[in-house]
Amino acid sequence: MSLQLTIDDLKRQARRRVPTMFFDYADSGAWTESTYRANEEDFHKIKFRQRVLVDMDNRSLASTMIGETVSMPVALAPTGSTGMQHADGEMLAAQAAEEFGVPFTLSTMSICSIEDVASVTRKPFWFQLYVMRDKDFAYNLIDRAKAAGCSALVLTLDLQILAQRHKDLRNGLSAPPKMTPKNIVDMAIRPRWVMGMLGTQRRTFRNIVGHAKGVTDLSSLKAWTDEQFDPSLSWKDVEWIRERWGGKLILKGILDPEDAEMAAKTGADALIVSNHGGRQLDGAPSTISMLESIVDKVGDRIEVHMDSGIRSGQDVLKALCLGAKGTYIGRPFLYGLGADGKRGVTRALEIIRKELDMTMALCGRRDINTVGKDMLHR
Numbered sequence: 001m002s003l004q005l006t007i008d009d010l011k012r013q014a015r016r017r018v019p020t021m022f023f024d025y026a027d028s029g030a031w032t033e034s035t036y037r038a039n040e041e042d043f044h045k046i047k048f049r050q051r052v053l054v055d056m057d058n059r060s061l062a063s064t065m066i067g068e069t070v071s072m073p074v075a076l077a078p079t080g081s082t083g084m085q086h087a088d089g090e091m092l093a094a095q096a097a098e099e100f101g102v103p104f105t106l107s108t109m110s111i112c113s114i115e116d117v118a119s120v121t122r123k124p125f126w127f128q129l130y131v132m133r134d135k136d137f138a139y140n141l142i143d144r145a146k147a148a149g150c151s152a153l154v155l156t157l158d159l160q161i162l163a164q165r166h167k168d169l170r171n172g173l174s175a176p177p178k179m180t181p182k183n184i185v186d187m188a189i190r191p192r193w194v195m196g197m198l199g200t201q202r203r204t205f206r207n208i209v210g211h212a213k214g215v216t217d218l219s220s221l222k223a224w225t226d227e228q229f230d231p232s233l234s235w236k237d238v239e240w241i242r243e244r245w246g247g248k249l250i251l252k253g254i255l256d257p258e259d260a261e262m263a264a265k266t267g268a269d270a271l272i273v274s275n276h277g278g279r280q281l282d283g284a285p286s287t288i289s290m291l292e293s294i295v296d297k298v299g300d301r302i303e304v305h306m307d308s309g310i311r312s313g314q315d316v317l318k319a320l321c322l323g324a325k326g327t328y329i330g331r332p333f334l335y336g337l338g339a340d341g342k343r344g345v346t347r348a349l350e351i352i353r354k355e356l357d358m359t360m361a362l363c364g365r366r367d368i369n370t371v372g373k374d375m376l377h378r
């Protein structure tokens, strides 16, 4: 295996190891992908102030997110179909996160189920909820997350309808993949991935199949998901979800200060400034460009987290300087997983930790909890 020094190195390896359909599923944004690109590009425009001759001994990245201790304020974002990047992907990523001391968030649309992940971890993980039209199914998911000891519910607000990603349509994305001649060739040149998949039973959406009414196999699953995302979801729904859950609640997908105001009023514990990694509203601004105005508006009342576009520890530090209490990575950990399974996820976290620590030091700070806007050129 060649040197893995950056998230981009992991991405290159993942591209070789993961069938095109699933690699592209991760590496894509909606329509023209302009927001997907802006998320990364806008981080590059922010510059640090270089400071010297400040005592750099005994640095610390430890912090808290929603009151939970984290070894660095970087959680793994909820991502659907993660078990298609690598066999048993969610279980492996959850274990890597647990060992590293950062939160793992399991998606509703995961391959491994809530119970699968609970069976291989000891500390509580977080669960991300998509609210479906079938309310019994939503109640049941919330109850299952509670029973598994999840310590936070992440409610995603920006996917009432699913935006279009051209690559997925062109590749005929499905889990497991359809056995077309093109897909067979694409998989045949990736034997490690195929062997992994043959060695596991977990190849479909296990939070759903066998749990939702009438969903027993793949074809009924497709019909069900096509009609199930609830386009009528509204701020009122946050109330019953909060009540049913009864624990820490995080609202994901805020990109506008007015929506942030609404989110703060719900009494949730945190909100995530997110545009779904550029996968929903193409043409929306990058999250890093919106973060400061949202922190200014509600930061004194609700913890503000952010995701979308983070590719390095430097990006994490920029987000923290602009007022985020915590951050999430989606694609960086997926690339690690695709490149090298659990080891690859750990590697992604190590790369980010090293970049974060060195950058903080070179900016003249020792404690991640003291970083702020004064560290940036503005």
Ligand SMILES: Cc1cc2nc3c(=O)[nH]c(=O)nc-3n(C[C@H](O)[C@H](O)[C@H](O)COP(=O)(O)O)c2cc1C
Binding pocket: 025, 026, 027, 039, 077, 078, 079, 080, 081, 107, 108, 109, 128, 156, 252, 274, 275, 276, 277, 278, 279, 307, 308, 309, 310, 328, 329, 330, 331, 332
């Ligand atoms: C392949 C993929 C699948 C995703 N699936 C979900 C999901 O099921 N639920 C959700 O709330 N967000 C989902 N997201 C969005 C992520 O939680 C997160 O907001 C985004 O990945 C952050 O951007 P980044 O990938 O640039 O770090 C997904 C993102 C990717 C890349």
